[in-house]
Amino acid sequence: MPEKSKRVRRSFSDQFKQDAVDLVVKQGYSFKAAADAVGVGAKSLRDWHAKLAPEPEPCDDDASAAALQDEIKRLKKRLQRAEMEREILKKATAYFARESH
Numbered sequence: 001m002p003e004k005s006k007r008v009r010r011s012f013s014d015q016f017k018q019d020a021v022d023l024v025v026k027q028g029y030s031f032k033a034a035a036d037a038v039g040v041g042a043k044s045l046r047d048w049h050a051k052l053a054p055e056p057e058p059c060d061d062d063a064s065a066a067a068l069q070d071e072i073k074r075l076k077k078r079l080q081r082a083e084m085e086r087e088i089l090k091k092a093t094a095y096f097a098r099e100s101h
Helices: 014-025 031-038 042-052 065-100
Strands: none
Touching (some): 031 042
């Protein structure tokens, strides 16, 4: 039977990750293009982006309708994630409360 080769897990410095995220945030690259440019998977880059990208500035009072729609979409997504995390924590709390008795 052929022996399976082990995959070596690569690690990247924080500066490398930030530079890769900056390609998307500051240079306007797509996730795929930026990932290809730095030689990582698009999933890894998206994970780094979620952790390292700065929060977008809130819209001003005189923002365009498109900018307001983008902000609403971003905030809805953020709210949905927070609600999901809250539900997970509630379930975990209930589980550990049952286990401790």
